[in-house]
Amino acid sequence: MQRVIVMALLLFSLCAVASEEIYEFDDPAREALFKELTLELRCPQCQNQNIADSNAMIARDLRRKVYQLLQQGKSREEVIDYMKARYGDFVSYEPPVTPATIWLWVLPVGFVILAGWVIARSRPTARVDDEDKLAKANAMLENDE
Amino acid sequence: MKKWSLFALPLVLFVSLAVFLYQGLFSDPRSRPSSVVDTPLPPMDLPDLMFPEQRYSVTDFEGKVTLLNVWGVWCVTCAIELPYLTELRQQGVNIVGLYYDQDVDPDFGQKTLAEIQQEVRLKLNQLGNPYQYNIFDTYRDYSLDLGVTGAPETFVIDKTGHIRMHHIGDVNPRVWEHKIGPMYQRLLQE
Incomplete structure (x- = not known):
């Protein structure tokens, strides 16, 4: 029984984002924004990790910078722009629409x-013109049974 | 006609997809355009690593071409490029270090400046000293302003204090000959 419970618990366990530093906020809205931003900003050194998830030094430094900027009262857009000015569009998980990236949206729609x-063109047009053949086929089927 | 297009269309799609993915096999996921190239150096007010009372600003870069080399003693690849950079210094290349430490956590400082200086002196005695001087990026803010992702990275700064090249990775004879050297020579002429 215990085993089953443990396994059930494991099934529903979620991965936790662990970072050593503790950043304190007076304003819960700002804290929520900090969490949101660190999940959305991408670590420039490690591939495919956001800065909340990574323990690389650069990710730690970026988290600290996000905290500082938010404490200075900067808005969400200002923080993202600050990072993009230094690390390029790569740093954000939301790609901007440019002539090079427009294909990300156009191609799937075009494909559909x-x-x-x-599909519309190749709808099966199964028609049997020959009444005789149809009758013959039916007769054969009946004979089979 | 219909049969032909049924065959050709998937083939064309397949070939274009294959070509696209094939290129991806050989592209370096770490290489991407730097966003600081062709911009002026960000404002700087940082101490010298060895003589902290001496402070540097961007005006110290004016009038000469400089390689700004981001490094630290903890960085393995930096140790590999130090001897070659020293050779370049002997050829007259102007190299300035931007030093940052990994163990100095700005929020919970652990290492003293004297300890860092000792480590650096030891390393440079051992492998060669390519630097005119080392700027100490105390809080690692300046490397962040430069878009540094890790050490070693090298910036080529022109005579007006503009960043003209951002090289990620070590400087070796091949990189110097094909990438950084030609740019450096050209900037000397400007």
Whole structure:
């Protein structure tokens, strides 16, 4: 029984984001914004980790900088712009729409439209013109049974 | 006609996808355009690592071409490039170090400045000293302003104090000959 409970608990366990530093906020809204930003900003050194998740030094420094900027009363956009000015669009998990990235949105939609077109065109047109053949086939089926 | 397009369309899609992915196999995921190139150096007010009463600002970069090399004794690759950088210094290349320490946590300081200076002296005696001087990036803010992701990284600064190149990784003979050297020579002429 105990085993089952433990396994059930493991099934529902979530991964926790562990970082050593503790940043204190007076304003809960700002704290929420800090959490949101550290999840959305990408660590420039480690591939595919946000700065909340990474323990690389650069991620720690960026977290500290986000904290400082928020304590200075900077808004969400100002913090993101600050990071982008230094680390480029790479630092944000939300890519901007540019001629190079527009394909990310256009291609899937285009593909769906193309697929729809192909399916619409190749609808099976199963018609048997020959009444005689149909009758023969029915007769064969009946004979089988 | 229909049969032909049924065959050709998937083929074209497949080939273009294959070409796209094939290129990805050989692209370096770490290389990406730096956002600080062709901008002036961010404002600086930092102490000398060895003589903290001496402070540097961006005006110290004016009038000469400089390699600003970001490094630390804890960085393995930096130790590999130190001897080569020293060679470059002997050839007359102007190299300035931007030193930052990993163990100095600005919020919970652990290491004293004297300890850091001792480590640096030891390392430079051992491997060669390519630096005219070392700027101490005490809180690692300045490397953040430069878009540094880790050490070693090297910036080429022109005579007006603008960043003209941002090189991630070590400086070795190949990199110098093909990438940094030509830029450095060109900037000397400007």
